[in-house]
Amino acid sequence: MFCNQCEQTSKGAGCTVVGVCGKNSEVAALQDLLTFSLRRLAIYARAAHQAGLITTELNYFITETLFSTLTNVNFDASDFISWLEKAEKKIELLKEKLMPLGVEVVLPASMESFVLAKEMPQMLEQGQDLAGLEKLSGDPDLNSLQQLLLYGVRGIAAYAHHAAILGQEDQSVYDFIYEALADLGSEKDMNEWLTLLMKCGEINLRAMELLDAGNTGSFGHPVPTPVALGTKAGKCILVSGHDLRDLKILLEQTDGKGINIYTHGEMLPAHGYPELKKYKHLVGHYGTAWQNQKKEFAAFPGVILMTTNCIQEPQIAYAQNIFTTGPVGWPGVAHVENKDFSVVINRALELPGFEYDSDKGMVLAGFAHSAVLGVAGAIVEAVKNGAIKHFLLVGGCDGARAGRSYYSELVDKAPNDTIILTLGCGKFRFFDYQLGDIQGIPRLIDLGQCNDAYSAVQIAVALAKAFDCEVNDLPLSLVLSWYEQKAVSILLSLLYLGIKNIRLGPSLPAFVSPGVLQFLVDNFGIKPISSAEGDLRAILAG
Numbered sequence: 001m002f003c004n005q006c007e008q009t010s011k012g013a014g015c016t017v018v019g020v021c022g023k024n025s026e027v028a029a030l031q032d033l034l035t036f037s038l039r040r041l042a043i044y045a046r047a048a049h050q051a052g053l054i055t056t057e058l059n060y061f062i063t064e065t066l067f068s069t070l071t072n073v074n075f076d077a078s079d080f081i082s083w084l085e086k087a088e089k090k091i092e093l094l095k096e097k098l099m100p101l102g103v104e105v106v107l108p109a110s111m112e113s114f115v116l117a118k119e120m121p122q123m124l125e126q127g128q129d130l131a132g133l134e135k136l137s138g139d140p141d142l143n144s145l146q147q148l149l150l151y152g153v154r155g156i157a158a159y160a161h162h163a164a165i166l167g168q169e170d171q172s173v174y175d176f177i178y179e180a181l182a183d184l185g186s187e188k189d190m191n192e193w194l195t196l197l198m199k200c201g202e203i204n205l206r207a208m209e210l211l212d213a214g215n216t217g218s219f220g221h222p223v224p225t226p227v228a229l230g231t232k233a234g235k236c237i238l239v240s241g242h243d244l245r246d247l248k249i250l251l252e253q254t255d256g257k258g259i260n261i262y263t264h265g266e267m268l269p270a271h272g273y274p275e276l277k278k279y280k281h282l283v284g285h286y287g288t289a290w291q292n293q294k295k296e297f298a299a300f301p302g303v304i305l306m307t308t309n310c311i312q313e314p315q316i317a318y319a320q321n322i323f324t325t326g327p328v329g330w331p332g333v334a335h336v337e338n339k340d341f342s343v344v345i346n347r348a349l350e351l352p353g354f355e356y357d358s359d360k361g362m363v364l365a366g367f368a369h370s371a372v373l374g375v376a377g378a379i380v381e382a383v384k385n386g387a388i389k390h391f392l393l394v395g396g397c398d399g400a401r402a403g404r405s406y407y408s409e410l411v412d413k414a415p416n417d418t419i420i421l422t423l424g425c426g427k428f429r430f431f432d433y434q435l436g437d438i439q440g441i442p443r444l445i446d447l448g449q450c451n452d453a454y455s456a457v458q459i460a461v462a463l464a465k466a467f468d469c470e471v472n473d474l475p476l477s478l479v480l481s482w483y484e485q486k487a488v489s490i491l492l493s494l495l496y497l498g499i500k501n502i503r504l505g506p507s508l509p510a511f512v513s514p515g516v517l518q519f520l521v522d523n524f525g526i527k528p529i530s531s532a533e534g535d536l537r538a539i540l541a542g
Contacts, residue, residue, distance in 0.1 A: 001028035001128070004510040005151055006071040007483045008401050013510050021071050022313045029127030030080035031069045033116075035150070036130050037087040038065060040111050042181035044094040047105045049175060053097055058090060059174040060164060066157035066177070068327045071484040072290065073309040076329035081120060088116045108185060136185050144513035145193035146184055148488065151511070152200040153180045155489025158309070159207035161327070162451060165245055166214030173210070176203040194519075201496030204489040208454035212369075215273070215451075219244060221370040222272030222448065228284035229360040229432065232260050235353040237344065238286055238300050240264035240293065241307030242451055244276065246325055249339050250305065251279040259348050262286040264296070265310055266425050269448035272366020285363070288428040289398035297322065301355075303348040305341070309484075310425075321347060363432050367445045369455035373462050375441065379419075380466050382439050383475070389417040390540060391463075391476040393456060395447070396490075397483030398425040403506035405429070407481055409532035411444075415540070419443055421459070424450035426481040453490045457497065472500050477539045479503045479529065495524055505529030 004014035287296035290310035
């Protein structure tokens with residue numbers, strides 16, 4: 001196997017025996033094979049769309065399957081075999097529909113004679129022969145740009161999938177996914193790939209806008225809300241991942257059943273949404289970021305429901321008490337189809353739950369763009385009168401690799417006239433810090449999930465407008481932590497918007513070649529993080 005798509009890749013280069021995430025060589029081969037199959041499907045889909053034949057069902061399929069290849073989403077080989085077989089059937093169906101129209105589809109030589117194997121051992125051989133993505137180009141820089149594009153598209157697919165299930169879609173998002181997948185492996189120069197990457201950033205911004213509209217349209221605009229970190233005596237279910245709709249359905253199905261619902265990880269922002277917080281049995285938040293789940297889940301005396309991504313290998317202590325739904329999967333773990341959570345509820349009623357109440361304090365959630373822009377006048381005034389000197393956006397994905405304490409140290413050392421904006425699970429390094437306020441404005445403002453990056457963009461644009469300047473001229477610095485492919489798509493969106501001097505860590509992506517890195521440094525001022533004290537000094541010096 002070879003996989004270098006996440007930040008924790010082995011030795012900073014690539015996982016070759018087993019993934020640091022827990023992905024085995026079989027799943028890695030099937031994911032590579034599925035990616036290859038989706039690239040073929042995209043060529044036919046692009047031709048079909050030009051002939052007016054694209055169907056909604058195909059759009060859903062392409063985003064769900066791409067989503068499944070993100071880090072920490074699906075580890076079940078049987079799911080990938082099923083998706084592979086469906087992809088090939090869809091290709092054959094498109095061929096049948098295009099033929100009477102006289103539409104000729106030309107495939108690259110490497111794809112033209114491909115036939116999906118019938119049995120898993122042969123499928124694994126096919127996936128292994130593809131050797132990941134390092135054969136897209138013989139030029140390391142061109143290959144690096146194509147990997148950036150693929151990982152960015154996987155991030156777009158995740159946001160588009162979330163948005164679609166909430167009724168928000170834009171065909172241009174799907175069109176770009178088809179375009180990008182179809183172009184991988186083609187003959188383009190560096191400037192052409194860079195143009196596609198900027199378009200990837202633009203389309204990802206649109207996908208995040210759709211998701212924001214889906215979330216706020218379905219659950220209301222978030223409002224600042226204190227969230228309890230302790231526990232209540234009684235039966236309990238813990239919901240992790242990112243999918244707010246799954247949480248809403250579970251809250252409806254558990255209403256009046258005497259079961260307390262807790263959020264975990266990136267589900268913390270759910271407490272700020274009016275249509276979710278109205279359920280009195282949504283009682284608090286338990287635990288921290290995804291990489292701590294083995295310890296935290298083992299101590300939880302109820303059921304765990306994993307939605308979308310962020311699953312790790314379930315431990316024996318809770319293997320019978322964890323369920324998956326949506327794209328997420330792990331072999332041997334019960335998967336809930338059709339959003340009927342009765343099996344989850346029944347198991348929760350069988351388990352002891354918490355014996356007594358515990359008080360671990362509160363954190364404040366619910367500061368999406370609507371809430372922050374609602375006090376924009378006060379923020380602008382505080383900047384003008386010198387009370388606020390600088391804004392630090394410290395956010396992104398958390399992870400287990402050493403060096404991530406940098407982010408908590410940066411927040412801890414930030415002077416009292418600094419506002420900390422944060423989003424994603426990276427905030428769990430410091431989300432419970434008591435930083436006080438500046439003229440009534442909290443110094444620590446949690447903007448939500450990594451899925452809520454659109455809020456950060458809207459806030460930055462609004463502040464720039466208020467001060468009649470460009471975003472890059474604001475007293476605002478971005479210090480980001482990355483782990484998986486949604487972080488890649490967010491970074492591309494920021495670059496598309498022209499935002500410069502972003503600090504990125506804890507390590508730079510292994511798939512970014514020296515030549516591409518130099519381009520990013522020269523044109524966008526991308527900087528690897530160094531020491532918290534040194535970076536903070538440089539940031540505040542302007």
